[in-house]
Amino acid sequence: MQVIADFCVVPVGVGLSVSPHIAACEKILADAGLNPQLHAYGTNVEGEWDAVFAALKRCHETVHAMGAPRISTTVKLGTRTDRHQTMADKIRSVQEKLK
Numbered sequence: 001m002q003v004i005a006d007f008c009v010v011p012v013g014v015g016l017s018v019s020p021h022i023a024a025c026e027k028i029l030a031d032a033g034l035n036p037q038l039h040a041y042g043t044n045v046e047g048e049w050d051a052v053f054a055a056l057k058r059c060h061e062t063v064h065a066m067g068a069p070r071i072s073t074t075v076k077l078g079t080r081t082d083r084h085q086t087m088a089d090k091i092r093s094v095q096e097k098l099k
Contacts, residue, residue, distance in 0.1 A: 001049045004087055005077040008042035009059055011068035021066055025059040032058075037087060042074075046087050049079075 011021045026043065029036035032055040034045040045052055056073070063071055 001079055002046070002084065003049045003052050003077050003079050004044065004046045004085070004090070005052050005056075005075060006042055006044050007056065007073055007075040009056075009063060010072045011063050011066075012070035012072060014066075014068045021063045021068060024062050024066065028058045028062060029055050035087070044087055052077075 009022065009025055011018050014021065022038075026036055026038055029043065029045055032047070032051055034047045034052060034055055037044040045055070056075070060071055060073070
């Protein structure tokens with residue numbers, strides 16, 4: 001099943017800057033072929049359900065290995081069965097309505 005997910009991984013107990021941890025997750029997502037789209041408060045990805053959640057698990061494993069004793073992650077996701085839709089499709093639909 002295809003899924004579009006938005007999530008925010010927050011390492012806890014690593015100090016004020018978490019950008020090295022987020023960069024490590026972005027690399028994991030890209031290497032998994034999930035087309036990550038980083039934004040100011042998280043990342044959007046699209047792909048097969050199992051691949052998305054396997055990559056998210058690898059993010060947690062990696063961030064823990066980098067020294068984070070705790071991680072708080074929020075996840076929003078959507079699936080469709082009526083047709084295939086990409087993140088770009090969703091954005092394009094809104095942008096067309098703004099014209």
